[in-house]
Amino acid sequence: MRKRSFMKRLTAFMLAGLMVVGTTACSSGKTQQTDGSGEKKIDKLTVYFVPSREPDEIVTATDPLKALLKDELAKEGYEVGEVDISVGTSYEAVGEALSAGTADIGFIPGGTYVLYDDGADVILTATRAGLSKDSANPKDWNDGKATEATDKQVNYYRSLIIAGPSEKGKELADKVNSGQELTFDDLSGANFSVMSSSSSAGYIYPSLWLQDKFSKKLTDLPNLVQADSYGSSFARLASGEADVLLAYADARRDYADKWTSEYNRSASIWEETNVIGVTEPIYNDTISVSKNSKIMTDDFKTALQTAFINIAGTDEGKKVISIYSHEGYVAAKSSDYDKERAAQELIQKLNSGK
Template sequence: MFKKVLRFAGVLGLGLALTACASDTSTTGSKSGADSGASKSIDKLSIGFVPSRDPEEIVSATKPLKDLLKKEMKKQGYSIKDVDISVGTSYEAVGESLSSGTLDVGFIPGGTYVLYDDGAEVLLAATRAGLSNDSEDPVKWNENKPTKKTDKQAASYRSLLIAGPSAKGQALGKKINSGEKLTWDDLNSASWSVMSSSSSAGYIYPSLWLKDHYKKNISDLKHIVQADSYGSSMARLAAGQADIMVAFADARMDYEKQWQKEYGRKASIWDETNVLGVTPPIYNDTISVSKNSKIMNAGLKKALSQAFINIGKSEEGKKVIAIYAHEGYKKATSADYDNAREAQKLVKAAAK
């Protein structure tokens, strides 16, 4: 779920931890020592999260991760004195900090990872519950509401173009559900709320959808506003300030309660929104590490991978990672995100 997000400008370093340092350079400071069987001590391990949800909500939900990670890393032979958790000012801020080495670990979408893979290395991909809807036909999503989670774990997700309760949004939804195809003028005359350009679900894959259907890009749209989180984007949709928003497929499930209680809508989110478009599958969010962190090496990467896999299997750990709709983790490779790289190339080419 990292779902996903796009080049986030933002002041790099704000809210992010400084470079982690090892207290015992004979073990954590050298690759040979870190890979030995001796206990290793680390003063600080810094972890950054992207702001796909409200930052305060993320910090609060992930607070237990500190003790969970310390406990699991101890089983792997590592003693960590402090785990510093922060939420970046943007997706790009987290990617830049990983690349520069001022952040050790990042929970980032695949789209963000491929933008910064010169300085970041993917360790794990998130798994999460599949959804009751998975068709690329938007009408099927609108006919089979509400979307629900299933027991089947999925390694990918989709992005949706969601029309809101504004007059324009309702007109577009009605046109789709009647079997008509939307024209470029239909979409170009609407107001859009999107994420930054490194967000897989909030920019990159919707751009690919536009390219496939209209040979256009999000940057070609006349009325776009970049949101700082999916929460603010959903609020804008509910208020009629945007006719269309782009988001990961289970976003409406995440904001179902807020739609009425916080955003002031009388009807449910399922009654007031319609899917206009569905992207191809997007490989799940990553746990990536910095290639330039002063403490990162093969031994630490292996230990972190196993620790996060174990955390994802525990009941307490599942509660923590649920903030991103993650339900577990599996090992990933750089090649798993080759499709995301191709997507980035297309987006870059379209932006020129």
């Protein structure tokens, strides 16, 4: 929605002789209305999450966000009728929903934001606890002990290339842990579980790691299978269907319990998996908004920034956003993700063979 001045809204109000002035999104039926007292009303606010965890788990964990968001936006002068929360079928599906205006807000990684920044606008970057292990040397992650959160807040994370308990996975891990360098031939013999091509941790930065180490790209590996979530990726690793997976650095913390319960492993995830590669730091996830949503004015973006920052400051809010390991938010701008754009450009060149 184009931002109108107060005088234009007032003139339209007088000419129409109506109690409200609003703009309606034909595709979604959503409206933002302003009455004569300046109170702003939004019929429906649609929030999408990427499927980096099990969709049912995300929907359940984020359900309290509906009331929290309504309450905080009310403090900013916005009355929201309904908050609808959905989990996209893929990272790209969420980016496309933002571009189309069918989603108003998206919780998406930096890589997805950059890929769809013609239709999405970043408003916040997540902060999270740093980790007890942050070495660029993969061997340093493989002491059999859990990676723990620290008190330090950071605005980045890393991606890890993680080998599992399969015969090939153990072979790769043994070589790394003995201080030897992996070759591309070593990796070519492994089955890889990867995320979609817009996933920073599950695709983009590991591909850059391959380029830096071996002048190769992910698609040069002969045995790649795309997973629909990190949960299914870890399930494949546990069963031996995959020898290696690509994931964010604290992913093993998120799936430590399921490793022995749901995935039926007898030893812990820390004993049975090993890091064989560590990427450069990745700028944290975003909360982005649609450039094509009819309710998304500049004033509303500012209100959303304040609302989410305030939500992250409450105990209930922290519980909600912990589903993505977020602990807080800071205001963001497009240029914060210029490094991510450079990474995307390189990936596109590599995949096109140029």
